[in-house]
Amino acid sequence: MAPRRSTGRSRSTVILLVLTAITLLTLSGRGFGPLDSARSVVSSAVSPVGDAARWVFGPFSDAWNAAFDHGDLVQRNDELAQENDRLRGELIEGTVATQQLQELLQLVGIPFVGDTPVVHTRVISGSVGNFGDTIELDKGSTSGVVKGMPVITGRGLIGRVKLVGEDRCTVELITGGSFRVGFLVIGTSAVGVAEGFGRPTILRGTNIDVAQTVSDGQIAVTAGLRGSSFPPNIPIGTVQSVRSDESSRQTIVDISMFASTRDLTYADVVLWTPVG
């Protein structure tokens, strides 16, 4: 009888744990606040360990990464050399284009983030584990950072603050696909919803009314509609490809991001919280 009782107890223990995990998943899906608070507390508590690790193992870690990414680095070096040559040739043209972009943004009343204050931060680590596109920044609630604030680089939107500790915060990158951002295509009244789908520089924009004409090369910025998690007019990227889905009456676009979410060193947290 003993083994049967033991098996029964094992089964009930495992079932209890499974039900607990499912309950936690459900609470998490419904945005249960204490779970995020617990994560913030743990993140703050554990981060000194990460800092110490980076200090101690930083040089070894760099050597390790260089060893394993050697092929990539060589290829990337070649690409950069080619790109450098190309950019030298296009420098003047690029300067003109940048001026044109700025003029265009001003013309349609789009100051980059405008007067909204930002907190300059340094990226101190990537994500823990192997899933979930996140980075950790070296500023937190003491600098005014609040959950949900947009995070940008000098070139555009990269993500939003997910967890906040006292002196650091975790940012979920837009390319990870864990959240959506409403966007507006400049020069049109086309609005849609952009989200990542696992590619480092491309977002997918959906829900654009098929009646709106959108074409390659047009600039997408955050729409900042009422209730949006993002302020208006943060540059996102340029429309790369456009196709229509007649069955769902929507236009779908790929957006090539201005900002890259790879190899980030610095980022700015926009001190903006949604209104309404």
Added chain:
Amino acid sequence: MRTVIRFIMLLLTAVVLQRFLFDQFRIGDIAADAFLVLAVATGVVCGARQGAIIGFCAGLIFDLLVVTPFGLGALSYLVAGAVGGLLEGVVVHSARWITMLVAFIASAAGVLFFALLGSLIGTAGMIGGHLVTVTILVAGSTSVLVLPTRRVVKWASSYSDPLRAAVHS
């Protein structure tokens, strides 16, 4: 009580190892998973039930460190620990390579479960070519790390090998 305290120490050690070591030394941006190693090693040494319990606890701690849906790690590592225990339970003679194979399969099951369930509940970017690489590398590293971890888990669980005990008696 002593066993519980020892396992808590192991879980804390896993946190330090993950942050201190594994996250710093990645291959192709993929890190070994200390929590998964602990879950699988416990399953292998102590059986499916213990593996599931420690897997659940390790997964909960993992969930506190990441931004993926809370509970996903707990459920997935529970599966990995239980699978590790179940597979080891059906093995008659546990050679080292068999333990490594069991660890590989159990951790692969955990990673795949994590990605599939995450994808099912709406987390984007979990399934793709990346998943194959993550599964192989994480399962591979777990199969290597499970051997030293097995010894530590034996210490924590005050495990005594029945065969060895019989020989010494």
